[in-house]
Amino acid sequence: MSVVLTKGYPHSVLDLISPGGAPAIEAADVVKSFGALTALTGVSLSVAPGTLAALLGPNGAGKTTLVRIIATLSRPDSGRVRVLGVDVLAQPARARGLIGLTGQYAGLDEGLTGRDNLVLIGRLAGLRRLAAVDRAAELGAAFGVAHALDRLVRTYSGGMRRRLDVAASLMTRPAVLVLDEPTTGLDPASRRQLWEVIAGLRADGTTMLLTTQYLHEADRFADIVHVLDHGRIIATGTVSELKSRVGRPVVEIRLQHPSAAPAAAAAVRGRLALPPADVRADPASGWLTVAAADDTGTLLAAAAALRADGIAVTGLALREPSLDEAFLALTDGRQGVGERPALAYEAPARGRARRLCRPLGARGGGDRVRP
Numbered sequence: 001m002s003v004v005l006t007k008g009y010p011h012s013v014l015d016l017i018s019p020g021g022a023p024a025i026e027a028a029d030v031v032k033s034f035g036a037l038t039a040l041t042g043v044s045l046s047v048a049p050g051t052l053a054a055l056l057g058p059n060g061a062g063k064t065t066l067v068r069i070i071a072t073l074s075r076p077d078s079g080r081v082r083v084l085g086v087d088v089l090a091q092p093a094r095a096r097g098l099i100g101l102t103g104q105y106a107g108l109d110e111g112l113t114g115r116d117n118l119v120l121i122g123r124l125a126g127l128r129r130l131a132a133v134d135r136a137a138e139l140g141a142a143f144g145v146a147h148a149l150d151r152l153v154r155t156y157s158g159g160m161r162r163r164l165d166v167a168a169s170l171m172t173r174p175a176v177l178v179l180d181e182p183t184t185g186l187d188p189a190s191r192r193q194l195w196e197v198i199a200g201l202r203a204d205g206t207t208m209l210l211t212t213q214y215l216h217e218a219d220r221f222a223d224i225v226h227v228l229d230h231g232r233i234i235a236t237g238t239v240s241e242l243k244s245r246v247g248r249p250v251v252e253i254r255l256q257h258p259s260a261a262p263a264a265a266a267a268v269r270g271r272l273a274l275p276p277a278d279v280r281a282d283p284a285s286g287w288l289t290v291a292a293a294d295d296t297g298t299l300l301a302a303a304a305a306l307r308a309d310g311i312a313v314t315g316l317a318l319r320e321p322s323l324d325e326a327f328l329a330l331t332d333g334r335q336g337v338g339e340r341p342a343l344a345y346e347a348p349a350r351g352r353a354r355r356l357c358r359p360l361g362a363r364g365g366g367d368r369v370r371p
């Protein structure tokens with residue numbers, strides 16, 4: 001898979017373009033307002049060559065706004081962005097040759113076949129016809145849509161469209177790939193398949209910046225995580241660094257009767273004299289979680305409290321905090337992950353249409369940077 005995706009990619013060029021290990025993506029003090037709303041209030045971040053950085057943040061945090069600026073589709077009010085050393089504001093056309101973007105909203109041409117979409121995008125990005133045809137077939141196979149390449153995109157399922165959309169962003173073998181929620185809306189199998197592709201790209205040295213609503217994806221795949229909130233970066237670090245910022249481990253208790261969750265939470269809060277936020281109960285699943293200030297001491301005391309009140313449990317464990325909990329703690333708990341922190345955060349179904357976004361230079365948005 002990885003060979004197929006990056007065959008012939010001149011990785012040694014990276015060293016020439018970005019000498020001395022300079023960041024592959026570098027944003028400095030990026031400010032962007034939409035009328036009275038300041039979407040980005042001075043964002044700085046960098047992504048090292050060949051790494052995968054995740055950009056996490058609640059809805060409306062400014063992720064897409066930042067991604068579009070990096071990809072030259074939107075112009076910041078102030079600040080600087082470099083991709084492989086190229087200033088995207090001063091040299092947008094050159095920058096576009098280095099970046100592939102899969103936007104949050106796919107926008108394949110519904111009236112064309114999958115193959116024609118890929119070839120068109122390749123041609124718009126400057127590939128010769130034969131090269132575009134070859135590459136389309138190669139990517140179609142790599143993304144598991146080879147059998148459907150000659151069907152109109154309007155007959156594709158959502159997952160197939162999404163895969164074709166990511167394939168389109170790879171038509172020109174970009175050195176830097178920006179993915180805005182690439183897996184949102186995909187079923188678990190398609191998501192896994194896409195992650196295999198992303199892992200293959202990373203193994204081949206492609207630099208990636210991706211936003212995701214699935215925190216466990218960042219947990220598993222990201223070399224570094226930037227957390228964006230209210231248009232500013234509030235935390236940067238490896239997943240384990242962010243988790244350690246939350247500090248305390250967590251006691252997880254599974255109740256025999258989920259409906260006992262409120263009573264169980266009250267019993268534990270009362271017996272351990274804990275503030276309400278330290279004990280979370282989910283009557284739907286029957287899970288109770290307790291911030292473990294005293295490690296096993298908290299676990300034993302919580303068990304004793306439930307026993308004293310005659311509340312039956314079927315499981316009891318002490319575990320490290322999850323990235324979800326780190327995220328909740330960092331963003332003051334505004335993200336709706338539900339009460340059971342071990343669950344990965346699932347984006348609310350937004351049923352949104354998707355619009356296309358790449359390759360850069362092929363199409364663009366309203367205030368796109370002019371070459």
Ligand SMILES: Nc1ncnc2c1ncn2[C@@H]1O[C@H](COP(=O)(O)OP(=O)(O)OP(=O)(O)O)[C@@H](O)[C@H]1O
Binds near residue numbers: 037066
């Ligand atoms: N073209 C626009 N015109 C006006 N406001 C905008 C525009 N684009 C974004 N915004 C606003 O800027 C803020 C940041 O939006 P953005 O799309 O970057 O958030 P996001 O982090 O990508 O959110 P989500 O997780 O929902 O995709 C939001 O308040 C949004 O309403």
Ligand SMILES: [Mg+2]
Binds near residue numbers: 063064065104180
């Ligand atoms: Mg977005």
